[in-house]
Amino acid sequence: MSTFKKTVGKLHLWLGLASGLVVFIVSLTGAIFVFQDDIRDLTEPWRKVEVQQSAYVLPSRLQAAALAQHPGVDAATTWVTYFGPERSATVFFIDKDDLPIQVYLNPYTGQVLHEQNLRTHFFTIIQEIHMHLLLPEAVAKWVVGISISIFVVMMLTGLVLWWPKRKQERKQRFTIKWGARWRRINYDLHNVLGFYAASIGLVLALSGLFMLYPWLLEPLVLAVDGGKPAPQEIMKTKLDTLQPATAATQPLPDIVYRQVRRLSPTHEMVLLGPTGTGKAPAFCWTYQKALHYYHRDEYAFHPVSGQLLETRFHATKSAGTKLSDMNYDLHVGQILGFGGKTVAFLVSLICASLPVTGTIVWWGRRNKSKKKKLRLQAV
Structure with missing residues (x-):
C-alpha cells in the first residue's frame, strides 16, 4: 500500500x-423519518377528509x-396550513404552558378533528433526535x-481506499462474498455497500448540512446562477412603520388567503405565517403539491392594511434559487416520489451500518495485531 493510501x-x-x-x-x-407522512396517513385518520x-x-x-x-x-x-382537497x-401554536399544539380541522366546515401535543409525538421526537440529538440547539448544531x-470526508476517503489499482480486481470489489x-x-458489507451508497449518501449529508448552515448553500446557488443573483431573488421586504396605514376591515389572515389563492390558483398547499x-x-x-x-x-x-408588498413566484426564480428551494425534498428523497423516498431510506440504513461494520473491521485488525505480537514474543 502506498504512503498516500x-x-x-x-x-x-x-x-x-x-x-x-x-x-x-x-x-x-433519518431512515425512520423518511416515510413519516406515509405512516401517519395510515395511523392518523384525522389527517384526511372527504373531498367536497x-x-x-x-x-x-x-x-x-x-x-x-x-x-x-x-x-x-398561529400558523395556518391548508394541505389540499383530501387533507x-x-x-399550530404555542399554548400558555409552552407546549407546541397542532389542531387538525376539516377545511370545508371548520370542525375540529383532533388536537396533538407535538412535544410527545413520536415523529417529532425522532426529528428532534435527528437534528439535535436532544441536546441544546446551540450545542447540537456543532x-x-x-x-x-x-x-x-469519510465517504470520499472511503472511495479512495476502496478503488482498486487493477481492472481484474474491480469485479470482486463490487460484490459481497x-x-x-x-x-x-x-x-464486504462495509466496503461494497459503502461504495454503492456513497453518491446518494453525499447528497443526503450535504443537503442536511445546508439546513444546519444555510450559508454553505450560498456559494452553490451563486455558482449555478453564474456568480450574480438577480435582484428579484433577494426577498427582504422593508416595512416603514412610521408611515401610517389604514387598518384592514377584515381579519388579516383572510385578506392574505384570498389574495394568494387568486395569484397561485393551482397550488394545493398554503402556509400562512403569524401576522405578528x-x-x-x-x-x-x-x-404546488401537498407535503412537497x-x-x-x-x-x-403589510401587517396592518394587508397590502401586498412583495412576491417571488417559482416560475421567475433563477436555477440556483430553485435548487435551494429543492433542498428539503432532496434530503428526504421525496423529490422523486415514493421511489426516491425508498432510495433515501435504504441509503440512510446503509449509512447507519457503516460505523458499525467499520468498527468491527478495526476491532478485528486490532486483535489480530495483538495476537501476532504475542506469538512473536512466545517465539
Whole structure:
C-alpha cells in the first residue's frame, strides 16, 4: 500500500471512530423519518377528509375553532396550513404552558378533528433526535454539523481506499462474498455497500448540512446562477412603520388567503405565517403539491392594511434559487416520489451500518495485531 493510501486510511479510521456514534444515530433516525407522512396517513385518520365541492372556510374561522379551548392564545401568533382537497387543515401554536399544539380541522366546515401535543409525538421526537440529538440547539448544531462534515470526508476517503489499482480486481470489489467467513462478509458489507451508497449518501449529508448552515448553500446557488443573483431573488421586504396605514376591515389572515389563492390558483398547499405585532411583514407561502416544499411562491404583506408588498413566484426564480428551494425534498428523497423516498431510506440504513461494520473491521485488525505480537514474543 502506498504512503498516500496509508495516510488516507489512518484519516478514515480516526475520523470514523470520532464521528461514528453521531452518524449512526442521525442516519437511523433519518431512515425512520423518511416515510413519516406515509405512516401517519395510515395511523392518523384525522389527517384526511372527504373531498367536497364547497370552498374552504377562511383561516380566521379555523383559528377561532382551534383556539376555542385555549383562551389567552393570540390568533396573530398561529400558523395556518391548508394541505389540499383530501387533507385536513392545521392550526399550530404555542399554548400558555409552552407546549407546541397542532389542531387538525376539516377545511370545508371548520370542525375540529383532533388536537396533538407535538412535544410527545413520536415523529417529532425522532426529528428532534435527528437534528439535535436532544441536546441544546446551540450545542447540537456543532456536534451534528461537525460529525456529518466528517462523514462527508469519510465517504470520499472511503472511495479512495476502496478503488482498486487493477481492472481484474474491480469485479470482486463490487460484490459481497456471502459464502466467506463472517469477518470477510462484514468487510464486504462495509466496503461494497459503502461504495454503492456513497453518491446518494453525499447528497443526503450535504443537503442536511445546508439546513444546519444555510450559508454553505450560498456559494452553490451563486455558482449555478453564474456568480450574480438577480435582484428579484433577494426577498427582504422593508416595512416603514412610521408611515401610517389604514387598518384592514377584515381579519388579516383572510385578506392574505384570498389574495394568494387568486395569484397561485393551482397550488394545493398554503402556509400562512403569524401576522405578528404589526411591526414586521406578514408572510405566506403556497406550494404546488401537498407535503412537497420545492415548487413554491412566496408573498409578503403589510401587517396592518394587508397590502401586498412583495412576491417571488417559482416560475421567475433563477436555477440556483430553485435548487435551494429543492433542498428539503432532496434530503428526504421525496423529490422523486415514493421511489426516491425508498432510495433515501435504504441509503440512510446503509449509512447507519457503516460505523458499525467499520468498527468491527478495526476491532478485528486490532486483535489480530495483538495476537501476532504475542506469538512473536512466545517465539
